[in-house]
Amino acid sequence: MSSEAAKSTSSSSSSPQEGAPPQGVPHYPQPPPYNGHYQPPPPYPPFYAYPVPDPAHHDPNAPNGAPSQPVAPFFMAVPPPPPGMVYAYPMPTAPGYPFPAGLPPPQPAPKPKRKQVKMACTNCASACKRCDEARPCERCIKYGLAETCVDGVRKERKKGIKRGPYKRKNRNASGEPTNGKFIEIHRPPVFRLTAEQATRQQKASSRLHQLRAIQCPPESYPFPFVYPPYGYVPAPPDGQQHPEGGPNGAPPAMPHPVYPPYPTLYPHPYGAYPGAPPMGYPPISGAPVATSPNGANAGKPDSSITPPTNGSASTTDAASKGKKRARGKSDEGARSAKKSKDGHPEGPTSNGDSLGGEEAAGKDQPQPPTFPVHSESGPAAAAFGGPEPRPLMATM
DNA sequence: CCTATCGGAGTATAAAGCTG
């Protein structure tokens, strides 16, 4: 029945319309165009972690994780990495850009987690359909089964099942589980601006901030990431330095049209435009000399660095779609017998899946390149005495 | 096109194991 199907579909795939970047999905910032001379950078390289000026300013109870302070800098909620760790978030490519060699492409935004009722009614359970907490449930009402809409009886869990020794997951100092690699994955909250904040930002012409405020990588993104420090962008090619910012915070000319493929991070004068660096950050003064590999990254198209719109379905989806169903005959007996997973030949799937996923992520990825970086990683990091950043190495 | 059916992925959570 279509209405039912539609309902369940909408409940599960609450994804936004095509085209417009959905909320909470990455929307990558670019420096504003300048006099027609500025070429947008290529996909961002992995970024260094940087110190967190004031994590206390993040109010976890604020709606959508919005900062409780007015226009608190977006990065305030990013936790500092453990010593020796590096956050990195290789950005997705713009159309026409190859993703940096060796790095897997970004994953599509994940589906929202499915929410289950505690107990489905007998009718819904037997139909394998979504139920709700009400009795009679919506579906039973719709199908005229209200009288028979009752909770089923939950089987008691088996006791006394012995298990092998547990495999402890690695944990870092903060107690958060790691994935067994030496790069941590942290996902800062998605900030959405309040109207007031947005207005304030618009007035300040802080486009960069606006964009950053909603950027966030997909949940399933295979890389750890961190937002770049305020004002940091990929470095220009060899021998080309960003000039100091223009007078009164005006953006400087950008002399080079092409960026290297794996540029260093570089304090960019745009970062200080039009206002001062955010709370806690020292002023950005001048640009260190960038080192970079050859500037082979032909300046690719345009400014449209878009969120990852990897159209392909998730692997699990694909797998599930691919499965061929052997239709059973409609038969009540068969129905009740179908779900006995006791005696499942290969053991529970859920467990195997999760372990396999972690393992696979570690072993089967191509080796990403290393990224040239500034040893200081910029004035901001130095000023905060943050952990010495390290280049993203091939251990993902 | 609509509905019923149902395999199996995904989720919730109880129980076992571990650790301070």
Add this chain to the structure above:
DNA sequence: AGCTTTATACTCCGATAGGT
């Protein structure tokens, strides 16, 4: 004791057969 890990029990997505 409290936390973590594992595995069971269950929900319900989504593909598809069959009916109208």
